[in-house]
Amino acid sequence: MGNVIGIGASPKRKEDQRFLTGRGNYVSDIKRPGMTAGVFVRSPHGHAILRGIDKAAALTAPGVIAVLTGEDVAADKLGSLPCGWGISDAKGVPMKEPPFPMLAQGKVRFVGDMVAFVIAETPEQANAAAELLTVDYEVLPSVVGVLEAVRPGAPQLFDDVPNNICCDWELGDKAAVETAFRKAAHVAKLSLVNNRLIGNPMEPRAAIAEYEPGTDRFTLWTTSQFPHVVRFLMGALVLNIPQHKLRVVAPDVGGGFGVKQFHYGEEAVITWAAKRVMRPIKWVASRSEGYVSDRHGRDHVTEAELALDETGKFLAFRVNTLANMGGYLSTFGPNIPTNLYGPLLGGVYMTPAIYCNVKVVFTNTVPVDAYRGAGRPEATFVLERMVDVAASEMGIDRVEIRRRNMIPKEAYPYQTPVLVQYDSGDPMGCLDGALVAADVKSFGIRKAASASKGKFRGLGYSTYVEACGLAPSRFAGRLGARGGLYESATVRVHPTGQVTVMIGTHNHGQGHETTFAQIVSEKLGVSFEDVDIVFGDTDRVQFGMGTYGSRSLVVGGAALSKATDKVVAKGRKIAAHLLEAAEVDIQFEAGQFSVAGTDRMKTFEEIAGAAYVPHNYPLEVLEPGLEEQAYYDPINFTYPGGCHIAEVEVDPETGTVTLVNYTAVDDVGTVINPMIVEGQLHGGIVQGVGQALFENAVYDEGSGQLLSGSLMDYCMPRADHMPMMKVSTHSTLCTHTPMGVKGCGEVGTIGSPAAVINAVVDALSHLGVTHVDMPATPNRIWRLLQNASLPVAAE
Amino acid sequence: MKPFAYHQPNQIPDAAKLLVSIEDSKLVAGGMTLIPTLKQRLASPVALVDLSKLGNLKGITDDGATITIGAMKPHAVVAASKLVQAKIPGLAALASMIGDPAVRNRGTIGGSVANNDPAADYPAGVLGLGATIVTSTREIVADKFFLGLFETALEPGEIITAIRFPVPIKAGYAKFKAPASRYALVGVFVAQFADGVRVAVTGAGSGVFRVPPMEAALWQNFDPSAIAAIKIDTDGLTSDIHAEADYRAHLVTVMAKRAVDAALS
Numbered sequence A: 001m002g003n004v005i006g007i008g009a010s011p012k013r014k015e016d017q018r019f020l021t022g023r024g025n026y027v028s029d030i031k032r033p034g035m036t037a038g039v040f041v042r043s044p045h046g047h048a049i050l051r052g053i054d055k056a057a058a059l060t061a062p063g064v065i066a067v068l069t070g071e072d073v074a075a076d077k078l079g080s081l082p083c084g085w086g087i088s089d090a091k092g093v094p095m096k097e098p099p100f101p102m103l104a105q106g107k108v109r110f111v112g113d114m115v116a117f118v119i120a121e122t123p124e125q126a127n128a129a130a131e132l133l134t135v136d137y138e139v140l141p142s143v144v145g146v147l148e149a150v151r152p153g154a155p156q157l158f159d160d161v162p163n164n165i166c167c168d169w170e171l172g173d174k175a176a177v178e179t180a181f182r183k184a185a186h187v188a189k190l191s192l193v194n195n196r197l198i199g200n201p202m203e204p205r206a207a208i209a210e211y212e213p214g215t216d217r218f219t220l221w222t223t224s225q226f227p228h229v230v231r232f233l234m235g236a237l238v239l240n241i242p243q244h245k246l247r248v249v250a251p252d253v254g255g256g257f258g259v260k261q262f263h264y265g266e267e268a269v270i271t272w273a274a275k276r277v278m279r280p281i282k283w284v285a286s287r288s289e290g291y292v293s294d295r296h297g298r299d300h301v302t303e304a305e306l307a308l309d310e311t312g313k314f315l316a317f318r319v320n321t322l323a324n325m326g327g328y329l330s331t332f333g334p335n336i337p338t339n340l341y342g343p344l345l346g347g348v349y350m351t352p353a354i355y356c357n358v359k360v361v362f363t364n365t366v367p368v369d370a371y372r373g374a375g376r377p378e379a380t381f382v383l384e385r386m387v388d389v390a391a392s393e394m395g396i397d398r399v400e401i402r403r404r405n406m407i408p409k410e411a412y413p414y415q416t417p418v419l420v421q422y423d424s425g426d427p428m429g430c431l432d433g434a435l436v437a438a439d440v441k442s443f444g445i446r447k448a449a450s451a452s453k454g455k456f457r458g459l460g461y462s463t464y465v466e467a468c469g470l471a472p473s474r475f476a477g478r479l480g481a482r483g484g485l486y487e488s489a490t491v492r493v494h495p496t497g498q499v500t501v502m503i504g505t506h507n508h509g510q511g512h513e514t515t516f517a518q519i520v521s522e523k524l525g526v527s528f529e530d531v532d533i534v535f536g537d538t539d540r541v542q543f544g545m546g547t548y549g550s551r552s553l554v555v556g557g558a559a560l561s562k563a564t565d566k567v568v569a570k571g572r573k574i575a576a577h578l579l580e581a582a583e584v585d586i587q588f589e590a591g592q593f594s595v596a597g598t599d600r601m602k603t604f605e606e607i608a609g610a611a612y613v614p615h616n617y618p619l620e621v622l623e624p625g626l627e628e629q630a631y632y633d634p635i636n637f638t639y640p641g642g643c644h645i646a647e648v649e650v651d652p653e654t655g656t657v658t659l660v661n662y663t664a665v666d667d668v669g670t671v672i673n674p675m676i677v678e679g680q681l682h683g684g685i686v687q688g689v690g691q692a693l694f695e696n697a698v699y700d701e702g703s704g705q706l707l708s709g710s711l712m713d714y715c716m717p718r719a720d721h722m723p724m725m726k727v728s729t730h731s732t733l734c735t736h737t738p739m740g741v742k743g744c745g746e747v748g749t750i751g752s753p754a755a756v757i758n759a760v761v762d763a764l765s766h767l768g769v770t771h772v773d774m775p776a777t778p779n780r781i782w783r784l785l786q787n788a789s790l791p792v793a794a795e
Numbered sequence B: 001m002k003p004f005a006y007h008q009p010n011q012i013p014d015a016a017k018l019l020v021s022i023e024d025s026k027l028v029a030g031g032m033t034l035i036p037t038l039k040q041r042l043a044s045p046v047a048l049v050d051l052s053k054l055g056n057l058k059g060i061t062d063d064g065a066t067i068t069i070g071a072m073k074p075h076a077v078v079a080a081s082k083l084v085q086a087k088i089p090g091l092a093a094l095a096s097m098i099g100d101p102a103v104r105n106r107g108t109i110g111g112s113v114a115n116n117d118p119a120a121d122y123p124a125g126v127l128g129l130g131a132t133i134v135t136s137t138r139e140i141v142a143d144k145f146f147l148g149l150f151e152t153a154l155e156p157g158e159i160i161t162a163i164r165f166p167v168p169i170k171a172g173y174a175k176f177k178a179p180a181s182r183y184a185l186v187g188v189f190v191a192q193f194a195d196g197v198r199v200a201v202t203g204a205g206s207g208v209f210r211v212p213p214m215e216a217a218l219w220q221n222f223d224p225s226a227i228a229a230i231k232i233d234t235d236g237l238t239s240d241i242h243a244e245a246d247y248r249a250h251l252v253t254v255m256a257k258r259a260v261d262a263a264l265s
């Protein structure tokens, strides 16, 4: 028996060795023989008619190989970039789904929309030639905000999408909600904005495409979270390349956060172009290019109302949201503010009636799609802010009102009025744990200490739940998914007992190579070092839906667990033969197959050897080899959740908010590697804090220019913004995943924005402040305080 | 980045000659401002004249009543200089607040002053201390040097060789960092001399400027309370996505008080 490092251990991450020593293999590290360089020419206008493109000067520039435009795409009859979800309105009318050409045709609809692709011998030559391209634009007024876009007379992006509304979606029992509101003792109201975010993964997007005429095969290396899905969407729906003639490789990828889980036009253009020029082509986005082309996140304007009885019990919740889709439908776009938003509005509470209406709106901005949390942070923010507003209006303590409405542990499984059924959870336990960990009891002392320095201190809670582990295919299909959402794993045991796993999820920072190896090490009793995890290559991995929606461990890990079970089952058969015993008498424990009640045994290595050298082997009934595959499609989402408590200090003189304490107690089910879970929580929380306090994608209404288009103007959270976080778990086990896991990739980002803003509002509540929009920048807080203190000054 | 020629002269006159003789040539010091503009193809000089081999631009000297810092001194070295810390601690503190460690290790005082970014820190220290800009051809007092938004009194081919700072009785700098860039959203440098007080503001407008009412008030009483009620007119102040002019005006008073506090501590 080797060095088993199993479930619950925290070994250092296997993959970090290569990352920290500069030996990662990212797309931009890859060089192909005869490789050329591609550059995209992008629209500088938010909205314009594309009158024509004069290629002549660019084509004669030094080193230029080709210049391709939307006309060439149209001439080759290529498909539109597909949307993976089709939602419908209340009457069942499908969403408006205008084409999204990979290079603009007729019109450009956002700053960054691609109009041409220039291929040259070097990136410098391609850039120089791109500047020589003459594009004739007839500039139109842009509309960038959702409120503006649905107003009569607003600029229209598409001729056949009136008022720019893609879909008027709803969920829940509207009539029951109206009845409950009529009976309510109190109705609390809240208007809020969920700010637009830009993902900013460390590694910008990049791609290399190559065509081999000898085999008629294409290879695309791309910074993707889901290479098999790119192969399907791009091959089958855009470029008409048969699946077996297309290989998609997503090697090491430097962070995704959702930004890399879409099929992008750049991938299709470069693959198509590689055959046209018969040379490999590489494109690497600059950071600035990422700002105007990586899909953005969030961007909602919401009106919410909560009906309560006289004791503070929630009777009904009504939410009306305008959600920004940007200029076109991205891969998951319309699914995010609808199916991943409405069903979460029940939160951890027993609200009996919920109604949600979401108008999904086109604007002249970068398409909006999933960004870490995707829909669920937005839902949590509305609900957890709403609860605080109601508590303060009714004079009920914020923790007490949560307790009065919380689903008790015993009430699980719990069916919400908005589709989802939570299998397990203990929100009260998380809350109790967090109250202690955050030392809420002595908050008053800390507040007084702040006050003595002229600072306002506030405490904010977020007791939340999310739905992840995307997803049960059947459920998703009913909601409009156009694909499945299962996962697959192959466990290949080598003749000498080492193991290679081929899995369809993609590791781009999450530590899968470590976590998955721990599962195999534990289940097969093999050394942790003897397990390698292979992912990100459609030629090496059977199939997969990729990594997003906190699904890798929940769905992929479950497939892996099933495949290892199959390996053990086959091993048992081989052992029974070798040990001349009945299969039912064979036990497998700690890497050894033994006959129950005897000392006769075979090691895992011996069984693997026998499988590949089948001299003494039941060949009549059993195939040689030891390799098993499993697909897993969950029966339900998983529902991690927890309680986050933020503590802030506000400097009223400058409006600066400082996060001084942060506590999270989360229920993520079984924890495989506590260190990695803690890291995921840290990162997730920081991203949520980024949304709450710093990040904001700002567009100029009218021109459609992105005003926060660089790190100089778009504020990312940094290490010195954060206090030491107190993160722990209080887990109940998921009842339907094989290992009881729930997923932890997004919880931090989902729980934290509401906790932080609730703390800021708490700090300022004595001045009459009832809401602060995100991000709570110094400028915004100072302005609020100016307005808040006016009546005081007038007295 | 577009291709360019690269020169690395050893003598100031050689550098000046190259600058004048090659049209569209540019000096490069730390490159922290220039190189990004080249990479974004916003500037495309035909030649760069690198100042890094001009050894005589790197000293810090104590001249008694003044301290002279060579143009090629990186921010990190000024921040860590025992001499600057002893004589003008507010200036060492200012240098330590610029950018991040990489920028402080590469960026130079000469480059910062020549560039005159409206949100840069050094211009506030140079104007606030009433320093003298020493160039390859002459000496220019700070009050005549900064001419607004990236404009200075430098002539084509003129090279800053050093900045000479009079040693104040007390001086302090307070910076309110712009959230994303961490340049000064508003930075205020305050210096007390035997014959007066100077208050210089960066970040708030299109270029560094002085605030005479605060200078007068602090001359009477060098204490934060003396200027707490002095409000700055929003005319000419910057409004952008990070802060409107009225907020910047408010911050000038707050940062001026904090700068005085820093000077007194």
Ligand SMILES: Cc1cc2nc3c(=O)[nH]c(=O)nc-3n(C[C@H](O)[C@H](O)[C@H](O)COP(=O)(O)OP(=O)(O)OC[C@H]3O[C@@H](n4cnc5c(N)ncnc54)[C@H](O)[C@@H]3O)c2cc1C
Binding pocket: B026, B027, B028, B029, B030, B031, B032, B033, B034, B035, B051, B071, B072, B097, B098, B099, B100, B103, B106, B107, B108, B109, B110, B111, B112, B114, B115, B117, B119, B120, B121, B122, B154, B158, B159, B160, B161, B181, B182, B183, B184
């Ligand atoms: C990420 C980042 C953050 C930053 N944050 C801050 C900040 O918080 N505060 C701040 O003040 N600055 C900040 N900066 C700017 C930094 O301080 C620069 O170093 C400085 O502005 C320019 O100095 P340099 O030596 O790099 O000049 P260079 O980039 O080499 O040159 C800048 C300009 O000055 C000219 N020049 C250089 N030296 C001379 C000379 N001796 N005589 C005449 N002309 C000359 C060049 O021709 C060029 O036009 C930041 C920069 C970056 C990249």
